[in-house]
Amino acid sequence: MTPPAAAQSMNASLITPGPPWLPVEVHESVDSTNAELARDPRPWRVVTAEEQRNGRGRLDRAWTTTPGTSIAASVLVPRPATAPLGWVPLVVGLALRDALTEVSGVEISLKWPNDLLVPADDDRKLAGILAELTPAGVVIGTGVNIDQERADLPVDRATSLRLAGVPGVSRESVLTAYLRSLATLLTQLDDDAYAVRTAYAAACGTLGRTVAAHLPKGEVHGVATEIDADGRLCLSTDNGPYAVAAGDVVHVR
The missing domain is CATH 2.30.30.100 (SH3 type barrels.)
Structure with a gap:
C-alpha cells in the first residue's frame, strides 16, 4: 500500500506563522513536547515532534502519536495582560478549531474547555489540548490526529481528518494556520474579550447540552x-x- 502523502517528516521551512513566533523546531523523537519546551522556556517558542515517548493529555491521560500522521506540538505564550487566565485554554481550542476548519473544511465542534469533536464522525475526538501555567508563561501542548486510519488510533472515540473524509492534509499548513490564529486570538483576548467569548460560544457544542x-x-x-x-x-x-x-x-x- 502506498503511504499517504502526510506520512513523512514535517518540513520546518514550510511552517511559516511569522512574528511573534520563533522559528518552529521539528524533532524526530522526544519524551514529550511539553517537557522539551520546559527545558528552554522562551515566550513564543514552538516545539513539535514526530514521536512522543511519554506524551500526556488532560487528567494525566497518555497521548500517543503515530509518526508522520499526526501533530504533537507545544508552545509557550505569555500570560494575558488583562484577560482572565482561565480563558487561555479555551482560546487555544478555538484557534485550533478555526485553523483545522480553514485548512480542511471539516465541521468541528468544541467540547468545553477545548476538546475538538467531529459531528460527522459521531462526535469522535480529533484533537486534545493541555495547558499548564509556568513562571515563564503558559505552556500549551496540542495533539491533532491528521492522517490515521481507525486501526491506528488508540481508542474508539478518536478520529482523524482522514476518517472525516479529508486524507493527506498538510500538517505544515495546519500548524501554520493554528499558530497564526492563536497569536491573533490571544491579542484579541486582551483587546476585545467579548468578541472572543462570542466566537467561542458559537463554536461550542457543549452549550445547550x-x-x-x-x-x-x-x-x-x-x-x-x-x-x-x-x-x-x-x-x-x-x-x-x-x-x-x-x-x-x-x-x-
Whole structure:
C-alpha cells in the first residue's frame, strides 16, 4: 500500500506563522513536547515532534502519536495582560478549531474547555489540548490526529481528518494556520474579550447540552447554559446554578 502523502517528516521551512513566533523546531523523537519546551522556556517558542515517548493529555491521560500522521506540538505564550487566565485554554481550542476548519473544511465542534469533536464522525475526538501555567508563561501542548486510519488510533472515540473524509492534509499548513490564529486570538483576548467569548460560544457544542461534570467531589449533572467571564462552564442543575472551573465534562447522550 502506498503511504499517504502526510506520512513523512514535517518540513520546518514550510511552517511559516511569522512574528511573534520563533522559528518552529521539528524533532524526530522526544519524551514529550511539553517537557522539551520546559527545558528552554522562551515566550513564543514552538516545539513539535514526530514521536512522543511519554506524551500526556488532560487528567494525566497518555497521548500517543503515530509518526508522520499526526501533530504533537507545544508552545509557550505569555500570560494575558488583562484577560482572565482561565480563558487561555479555551482560546487555544478555538484557534485550533478555526485553523483545522480553514485548512480542511471539516465541521468541528468544541467540547468545553477545548476538546475538538467531529459531528460527522459521531462526535469522535480529533484533537486534545493541555495547558499548564509556568513562571515563564503558559505552556500549551496540542495533539491533532491528521492522517490515521481507525486501526491506528488508540481508542474508539478518536478520529482523524482522514476518517472525516479529508486524507493527506498538510500538517505544515495546519500548524501554520493554528499558530497564526492563536497569536491573533490571544491579542484579541486582551483587546476585545467579548468578541472572543462570542466566537467561542458559537463554536461550542457543549452549550445547550445535558452534561455530567466529573469533579473531585463527585459528579454534577445539568444543562450547560453559558461560558462566564472567567471561562467557567455554567450549568443549570436541579439544585440551582453551578459553575465548573475545571473538570472532565461528558456530553450525555
